[in-house]
Amino acid sequence: MQKRISNLPFKGTPEQKQKLDEVIKKHKQEKGAILPVLQEAQDIYGYLPAEVQSIIAEGLGVPLEEVYGVSTFYSQFSLTPKGKYNVSICLGTACYVKGAAAVLDRVSAVLGIQPEECTPDGKFSLTACRCVGACGLAPVLTVNGDVYGRMTPEEVDQVLAKYE
């Protein structure tokens, strides 16, 4: 999937930097350290801005190009910040045949954003994911880990209203 790249100013704190340095130190000697370091860095910052990737490249002693190659390859990594509430719609096969596309359309219309985008107030972001594994509840929508199963487009407004 084409990655959207954020042009918002980077607002990292010294505490976050310190945590990241510890993570880099912990993994530095391991074979294949880039992937776990990026995963933990995303936990710290919420996303992976270019500045964070530079710190990782320097810390691990690998070219930035290699770090960037990995971060853009895997769908787990986000190069744009997430909203306070991240709405994720499962587009796995089981959800799709049960009408997940209509649910996604509705969420997109209500929030006024496309997948991989964030509302201007930073409140909501939207992602389309592949299978959370709760196929028995299809179609599934999650908001920051809260799972809503057997969704219909009509129920979208109600669910989103809970997070106003």
Added chain:
Amino acid sequence: MYRSNVLVCGGTGCTSSNSELIISKLKEEITLRGLDKEVNVIRTGCFGLCALGPIMIVYPEGSFYSRVTPEDVPEIVEEHLLKGRIVKRLLYKETIVDDNTIKSLNQTPFYAKQHRVALRNCGVINPESIDEYIAVDGYSALGKVLTEMTPEQVIDIVKASGLRGRGGAGFPTGLKWSFAAKNQADQKYVCCNADEGDPGAFMDRSVLEGDPHCVLEAMAIAGYAIGSTQGYIYVRAEYPIAVKRLQIAINQAREYGLLGKNIFNTGFDFDIDLRLGAGAFVCGEETALMTSIEGKRGEPRPRPPFPALKGLFQKPTILNNVETYANITQIILNGPEWFASMGTEKSKGTKVFALGGKIEHTGLVEVPMGTTLREIVEEIGGGVPGGHKFKAAQTGGPSGGCIPASQLDIPIDYDNLLSIGAMMGSGGLIVMDDTNCMVDIAKFFLEFTVDESCGKCTPCRIGTRRLLEVLEKITSGNGTLDDIDRLEELCYYLKENSLCALGQTAPNPVLSTLKYFRDEYIAHVTEHRCPAGVCKALTNYHILEDKCRGCTLCARNCPVGAITGSVKVPHVIDTKKCIKCGACMEKCKFNAIIKK
């Protein structure tokens, strides 16, 4: 000893519908009534019948409660656990015989035809307790292998069982092990593919969540067989419960000396580490998975050299799927003849399928190879709900194909599925009904492969995109009959020229729908019509004048004001304004709105 055991499903499906809250509420209510020394609450893995979750079973009675809510918990504790009266309104209806009797779950249509080998402990034991696993013969296969058998004997048994890889391709497992055993190296690796990328398949996740030790034990056996001391499990980061339970299981096994140095005092060392996948479908391909464990972009590499010679970190490596490993300990304990007695001539044992889509009983089923698709869909799965008609079953995910109603009686095994243009894949089985458009489904899968193509080889990177463009042209009503021919030609080109299985199998959803549902493609092209009413560009909503009562409900619900009309007079939809959201049709109480 407890007089009663309450098993609550802690799989992802049931957890998503609040089973954690039910467990804490149960414990609270039980303690409140002073029953905490008599009643035990156990969080288990997946029972399989996800459609009815959250699920709870109370033993010794075997009462199967379905769709339990936290509000139901006080009643269950008060009535059933305290007073001994089963709460009938929550019982799964198939288990009720008459007013006073319930039957065992194993006699219900969903479970009666199943034969559980890989899923044997799921929903039975507490996956976070190694003692419970040991109590059901856990780690005795590893003990037997290390103390009584040579590595060659282990490989011979796996070969004799006829076990084939459950990840999709069906390569004989014993043969794979023997290749890696032959190659000498200072270090070899045993890997487990738990990167269940097929959207709609969740059997591997259920095994990891419900019985993580059986995978660890089998990997140690594989390590002994090929001469490896280190294993890696590559598991999806999207499966947090599975990751957590695997980590608990690994720690427990290390603590008990069942992983680590000098296992069973035999001098055999073996340890396992987790590696989290980061969401790339191509990493299910063996060489891509190994590149990903190495911390790089998960791109596949050409074979040969095969992983048995140069795999992870350029060392001899075997990679098996979770479900394959889940069969190993049973083969060691019960013998290869037992395993080979199940299944068909070339596909032995059982297979787990994740039933999903338009089917009554969504969930996990495990059946002997050779069971027909009709038995799975109609008898075990309970058929298509809502009075709709079965149209197709999709197996093998984005690499597989759609099987039409005319092929439902074919016995399922690796070779039969290939012969009808589908494939076993990891075992996702999605049922579609007459409201699903097959061209749209083909487009859906191509969107997926376009997203997931790693971009390394040209046939896949560009070919999948061209396929998608043609499909988009057809579903938007601009296709020609030539496009259908071109689509087919391009499919064969991709199959023959792509580097890895992702590109080679990406055309399967298109080819199989072209084979069995060509009339739908032709209707899109020549009549500019989507027979199932799915493709928006080809569908218009209309109000039937004779059925419309002029209740105004549709007009009030239309988000774009495309519906006009006064009270008690039939309404009209302005097709130019209509965005085809379907809200009017959902709301109409008189079935007066149709798509055509």
